[in-house]
Amino acid sequence: MRAIEFKSKIRDNRILIPRKVRQELIAEQDRNVRIVVFVKDSDVYDEKAYRQMAKVQFLKGYADSDSIYDL
Numbered sequence: 001m002r003a004i005e006f007k008s009k010i011r012d013n014r015i016l017i018p019r020k021v022r023q024e025l026i027a028e029q030d031r032n033v034r035i036v037v038f039v040k041d042s043d044v045y046d047e048k049a050y051r052q053m054a055k056v057q058f059l060k061g062y063a064d065s066d067s068i069y070d071l
Contacts, residue, residue: 001034 004024005012008016015037
């Protein structure tokens with residue numbers, strides 16, 4: 001299995017496939033494909049806040065005694 005990645009838009013409930021990708025898929029007619037759609041949810045997801053929360057949670061797992069491994 002190989003992956004083809006591209007950015008697109010959904011218009012009229014259809015995913016627009018760029019011309020370059022369409023040409024690549026012509027040889028793949030009548031083949032089964034797996035589609036994964038990632039949708040940016042910018043209203044709910046705040047990258048900066050998520051990274052800060054992840055950092056805090058990650059560092060909670062360390063104790064002062066772990067500092068012997070620091071360079």
